[in-house]
Amino acid sequence: MEHYTMNLTLKVWKQKNQNTRGHFETYQVKDISSEMSFLEMFDVLNERLIEENREPIAFDHDCREGICGMCSMYINGRPHGPWHGTTTCQLHMRAFKDGDTIVVEPWRANAFPVIKDLMVDRGAFDRIIQAGGYISVNTGSAADANAIPVEKEKADQAFTAAACIGCGACVAACKNSSAMLFVSAKVAQLALLPQGAPEKKSRVLDMIDQMDKEGFGSCTMTGACEAVCPKEISVDNIARLNEQYLSAVLTIDK
Amino acid sequence: MTWKQLFTSSIGKKLVMGFTGVFLILFLVVHVGVNACIWANDGGTMFNKAAHFMEATVVIRILEVGLFAGIILHLVQGITLEIQNRKKRSIGYHVPMGNRGSKWYSRSMGLLGTLILLFLIVHIKHFWLPNRLGGLANIHEIGFISYNGKAYHNLYGEMLVVFQSLAVVIVYVLGCISLAYHLMHGFYSAFRTLGLHNPRYVRIVHATGTAFSIIVPLAFAMMPISIYMGWIS
Ligand code: SF4
Ligand code: FES
Numbered sequence: 001m002e003h004y005t006m007n008l009t010l011k012v013w014k015q016k017n018q019n020t021r022g023h024f025e026t027y028q029v030k031d032i033s034s035e036m037s038f039l040e041m042f043d044v045l046n047e048r049l050i051e052e053n054r055e056p057i058a059f060d061h062d063c064r065e066g067i068c069g070m071c072s073m074y075i076n077g078r079p080h081g082p083w084h085g086t087t088t089c090q091l092h093m094r095a096f097k098d099g100d101t102i103v104v105e106p107w108r109a110n111a112f113p114v115i116k117d118l119m120v121d122r123g124a125f126d127r128i129i130q131a132g133g134y135i136s137v138n139t140g141s142a143a144d145a146n147a148i149p150v151e152k153e154k155a156d157q158a159f160t161a162a163a164c165i166g167c168g169a170c171v172a173a174c175k176n177s178s179a180m181l182f183v184s185a186k187v188a189q190l191a192l193l194p195q196g197a198p199e200k201k202s203r204v205l206d207m208i209d210q211m212d213k214e215g216f217g218s219c220t221m222t223g224a225c226e227a228v229c230p231k232e233i234s235v236d237n238i239a240r241l242n243e244q245y246l247s248a249v250l251t252i253d254k
Numbered sequence: 255m256t257w258k259q260l261f262t263s264s265i266g267k268k269l270v271m272g273f274t275g276v277f278l279i280l281f282l283v284v285h286v287g288v289n290a291c292i293w294a295n296d297g298g299t300m301f302n303k304a305a306h307f308m309e310a311t312v313v314i315r316i317l318e319v320g321l322f323a324g325i326i327l328h329l330v331q332g333i334t335l336e337i338q339n340r341k342k343r344s345i346g347y348h349v350p351m352g353n354r355g356s357k358w359y360s361r362s363m364g365l366l367g368t369l370i371l372l373f374l375i376v377h378i379k380h381f382w383l384p385n386r387l388g389g390l391a392n393i394h395e396i397g398f399i400s401y402n403g404k405a406y407h408n409l410y411g412e413m414l415v416v417f418q419s420l421a422v423v424i425v426y427v428l429g430c431i432s433l434a435y436h437l438m439h440g441f442y443s444a445f446r447t448l449g450l451h452n453p454r455y456v457r458i459v460h461a462t463g464t465a466f467s468i469i470v471p472l473a474f475a476m477m478p479i480s481i482y483m484g485w486i487s
Contacts, residue, residue, distance in 0.1 A: 011348075024348065077349035103349050110342055173351060175361050177342035178264070208265055217339040218264040220363060221443040227355030236451045243449025245265045 004034045006098035010045070012057055013105045018113050018121075024103075034094040038081060039064060039071060041093055058117040064089040066230065069165030072172070073118055074105040079169035079228045087167065087230040107168055109177035111215040122168050124214035125182060131210035132203040133186040135195050148194050158192035161185045163231040170225035170233075176217030181225035183211050184237035191244055201248035208245060265447075267335055272447035274328040275440050279466070281321055284308075286470050289477055295486055298410025299401060305409045309385070329371065336364035359435040360443070366436040373429030380416050385409060417481040430475035437467035 007030045015022030029045050036044070039061050046056035062068040071088040075081035081091040096102065104118065112120040137143075164185035171179050187204055190196030196203070219238060226235045260266045288308055291301035308314050359366065385407055399408040417423055441463030450456060480486050 074347065074349075077347065077351050078354060105347055105349070108343050108345055108347055110344055173355060175356075176339035178339075180264075208263055209259075212264050215342060216264070217342040218267055218335050219447075220268070220335070220339070220360070221439070221446050222356035222360040224351060224355040235446070236453070236456070239446045239449055239451035239456075242265060242268070242447055243451060246269060246449055249260050249266070 001034070001094060004098070005031045006034065006093070006096065006100070008032060008041075008096065008099075009101040011101065011103045012118070013114075014057070014117055015106075015114050017116060022114065022117075032093055034092070036093045037064070037089055038073070038075070038091040038093065038095075039089050058115075058119050060119045061089055066090045067165060069167035072107050072120060072122070072168055074107060074172055076103055079107070079172040080167075080230055084227075085230055085232050087165075090230075107172035109168075109171050109216070111177060111179070112168060112171065120168070122166070124216070125166050125168065125179070127214065128179070128183060128207050128210045129186060132199070132206035133190070135190060135199060150193060154192050158189050161192070161233065161237055162189040164189075164229075164233050165231055167230060169228045169230060171216065173224040173228040174217065174219075175222060175224065176220055177215075178219045178225075179211050179214070179216040180219035180238050180241065181229060181233055181235065183207055184235075184241035185233045187241050187244060188237040191240065200244065201252050204241065204244045204248050205252065267331055268447045270327060270331045271335065272444040274324045274331070275444040276448070277320075277324045278328060279437070279441060279444075281324075282470055286473050290473060292410065292413065292477060292486060293480070298399075298408070298413075301410050302399060302406045302408060303401070306406050309407070325374075329367070332364065332367055357439065360439040363436060363439060366432045369432035370429065370436060373425065373432065376425060377429070380422075381409065381412060384412070413477070413481060417478040420482065423478040423482045426478040427475045430471040433474070434467050434471035437471065438464065441466055 007028070010027045010029060011024045012027060013022050014025045027045055029041065032041050032044065039059070042057060042059060049056045060070040060072055062070040064071070066087040066089060069087070071080075073080070073088045075088065075091070080086060080088050082095050083091055106112075106114050106118045107120045107122075109120075111124045112122055115121050162185070164182060166182060168179075168182070170181035171177055174181075187207060190203065191200060221235065221238070223235055226233065261270060288304045289301070291304045292298065294300040398405045399411065400406065417426075442460055445459045445463075446456075450459060
């Protein structure tokens with residue numbers, strides 16, 4: 001693809017902290033290379049703001065290679081921007097053209113309070129995992145990895161679910177701010193494997209309980225989450241989670 | 255785990271919507287089947303007899319109570335869901351996502367449901383109330399009709415009277431359109447909520463749901479239309 005440079009207008013959400021009201025601020029950026037990533041464009045802008053003694057824009061990022069899930073930006077009305085199956089850090093400026101106006105907002109959900117500008121607190125996801133998104137294993141000498149046979153197809157499905165990076169785009173896209181796609185991926189990756197079987201019932205009940213406490217909404221199956229998930233997690237997992245929940249709720253011995 | 259938790263958890267609420275939704279879908283099958291008898295073109299004899307069967311036995315009466323309970327549960331839980339879900343995002347987006355990623359009707363189940371409810375109020379007032387409270391005869395001269403010396407409610411006659419008004423026909427058609435879109439998402443979504451994840455069955459449910467959502471409301475809508483247009487005698 002041919003290289004080109006562009007001048008852009010950015011409308012970015014600025015918010016001092018959790019307790020203040022935010023607002024949009026407009027920035028002009030010049031000579032942006034089509035080969036830059038979206039975050040590099042922000043780096044260029046922030047460098048300039050620092051030189052001008054203005055406050056840089058706060059945004060989350062870590063790996064910049066699509067695996068950590070930190071780079072939460074809602075770009076032009078879509079979490080992670082216009083490209084399918086892509087995180088913000090992997091979005092490149094060739095997705096835009098000279099003269100474009102780009103509106104960048106933080107994830108909007110009461111369960112994800114804004115810390116500053118485009119950074120949100122996704123601690124709710126960690127607490128859901130702590131509630132049951134694990135298997136209990138005794139410490140000591142490591143068990144033989146192949147001691148328990150796993151069907152190849154199941155292993156693949158579990159792996160696909162495990163690709164979820166906990167970015168929260170599913171919540172950001174959902175009209176109900178539901179975390180079901182995330183929780184379903186975290187439940188499915190264990191539910192599909194024999195190692196996940198012993199804690200099957202308590203896991204799903206505890207994780208959903210925590211999910212509700214954190215203030216996420218109820219899933220109404222619109223499919224918006226699946227459409228924006230950078231790891232293409234399928235809503236099939238949500239149906240699997242529903243099935244697990246229903247059978248756990250009816251058969252738990254408590 | 256308590257029963258209360260089952261009904262108040264986020265998935266629990268959806269399970270109630272799913273179960274009652276499937277139950278109401280089953281009711282639609284019966285309703286459309288009975289009503290289709292008007293097209294027998296026999297002056298309403300077959301339809302009046304079918305309708306009579308639907309009111310004559312105690313089994314149906316019990317199911318009717320279940321039906322109203324189902325509607326009320328679906329309604330109350332649906333409104334609760336809508337209100338609670340809306341509270342989860344106090345500050346909305348400047349640029350909405352719109353139809354990128356989801357269908358408008360899947361996001362408008364509350365609105366479509368409300369339209370259906372409004373239609374139902376009109377509909378129940380037209381047919382169910384006068385029929386059950388014996389008001390048919392008072393409203394119109396055509397209250398009863400007798401076949402082989404046995405008296406039947408003349409619901410068919412009632413239909414002929416009600417659907418003389420263009421305004422009523424339009425309200426019914428709009429009701430059917432709302433139902434079609436509500437079903438287009440609801441049919442598939444209900445089964446997903448109840449845990450259907452096997453791709454083979456998901457495909458079948460999707461296809462069946464789409465066909466059902468088009469055929470059943472279309473059949474319902476054709477009833478007032480064909481009476482108004484005088485297509486049946
Ligand atoms: S399911 Fe997808 S969108 Fe949601 S947190 Fe995981 S990777 Fe992100
Ligand atoms: S910065 Fe790690 S996924 Fe984008």
